[in-house]
Amino acid sequence: MRVTASTWWLLTSEYIHHLYHHRANNANRANKLFVIRVVTRDLLVFQSAVQTADRSDVVSVTPWLAPVVWEGTFNPVLLDSIYEPQNISVAVTVFAVGKYIMFLKNFLETAEQHFFIGFNVHVYVFTDRTKDVPQVKMAAGRQLTVRSVPSSKRWQEISARRMELIQLLIEEELHHTDYIFCLDVDSKFHGRWGSESLGGLVAVIHPGYYKDDRSRFPYERRPESRAYLAPGEGDFYYCGGGSPEQVLSPEYLWQDFKSREPEIHIIRFSGVVKNYADIRPNV
Numbered sequence: 001m002r003v004t005a006s007t008w009w010l011l012t013s014e015y016i017h018h019l020y021h022h023r024a025n026n027a028n029r030a031n032k033l034f035v036i037r038v039v040t041r042d043l044l045v046f047q048s049a050v051q052t053a054d055r056s057d058v059v060s061v062t063p064w065l066a067p068v069v070w071e072g073t074f075n076p077v078l079l080d081s082i083y084e085p086q087n088i089s090v091a092v093t094v095f096a097v098g099k100y101i102m103f104l105k106n107f108l109e110t111a112e113q114h115f116f117i118g119f120n121v122h123v124y125v126f127t128d129r130t131k132d133v134p135q136v137k138m139a140a141g142r143q144l145t146v147r148s149v150p151s152s153k154r155w156q157e158i159s160a161r162r163m164e165l166i167q168l169l170i171e172e173e174l175h176h177t178d179y180i181f182c183l184d185v186d187s188k189f190h191g192r193w194g195s196e197s198l199g200g201l202v203a204v205i206h207p208g209y210y211k212d213d214r215s216r217f218p219y220e221r222r223p224e225s226r227a228y229l230a231p232g233e234g235d236f237y238y239c240g241g242g243s244p245e246q247v248l249s250p251e252y253l254w255q256d257f258k259s260r261e262p263e264i265h266i267i268r269f270s271g272v273v274k275n276y277a278d279i280r281p282n283v
């Protein structure tokens with residue numbers, strides 16, 4: 001689809017749309033892809049193409065035309081002004097089982113500073129140590145619910161069982177929640193994480209592999225697995241799986257031990273440095 005920066009689009013769908021502008025024949029930035037987002041619920045809005053012009057250093061759209069969210073590819077004020085009147089609800093699920101409870105305070109405190117400020121946010125903490133959940137003052141419209149889960153001697157099980165327990169939460173409580181995130185607790189927010197990250201199915205690119213050739217991705221290589229990918233298949237390496245309709249750049253999942261790369265203009269969320277032997281029940 002071709003659009004120009006001066007074109008306004010009227011869309012009346014209930015859904016959120018993303019349109020893309022392919023600017024060709026530019027001597028300096030030949031074949032550069034600009035992302036223009038049109039976000040609507042009976043609203044007439046579009047996001048300026050100029051906004052995206054300075055990110056020629058990264059891939060900002062996937063081959064199936066999903067935006068990859070990098071700083072400079074979106075207008076936060078505009079996006080918030082579109083979502084705020086819709087009164088959306090955002091849930092975050094975070095597991096703090098066993099010694100991982102030690103990360104929860106920082107996670108919650110920094111979420112108060114950076115995660116969907118001004119929106120309805122409901123944090124669901126899954127833990128076996130309900131008494132140790134820290135008291136963190138939350139702003140109006142934000143709340144926390146603790147769910148008790150059994151402890152386990154195997155971190156693999158704790159990590160892998162998350163999806164099953166989240167599924168249960170969705171069935172029991174989240175019928176009216178618009179968006180649900182699953183985040184690692186051993187992390188902190190450092191910068192805005194907001195409405196630009198919303199989509200029907202969203203995944204973050206793994207910060208350890210985003211510059212690697214596909215042949216180096218640690219995809220499932222056992223043919224008997226349902227997650228099997230043959231050599232030459234696959235697109236990015238996500239934390240999670242599936243081909244999403246919106247992709248979050250590694251700004252949304254950095255690691256404190258990694259030195260900052262030039263294309264990372266902002267670190268929004270980053271894993272803290274940890275000693276696995278100290279915190280995991282088994283290594």
Ligand SMILES: CC(=O)N[C@H]1[C@@H](OP(=O)(O)OP(=O)(O)OC[C@H]2O[C@@H](n3ccc(=O)[nH]c3=O)[C@H](O)[C@@H]2O)O[C@H](CO)[C@H](O)[C@@H]1O
Pocket residue numbers: 094095096097098099100155158159183184185186206239253271279280281
């Ligand atoms: C950001 C990212 O890419 N994270 C993935 C990566 O993280 P990590 O290697 O950082 O794994 P991790 O140790 O953070 O475990 C994932 C999460 O499970 C929870 N947990 C784990 C162990 C435990 O004893 N108690 C507990 O609560 C906790 O929320 C933790 O953040 O690899 C894991 C599997 O190896 C999972 O795929 C993680 O999603």
Ligand SMILES: [Mn+2]
Pocket residue numbers: 184185186271
């Ligand atoms: Mn982690």
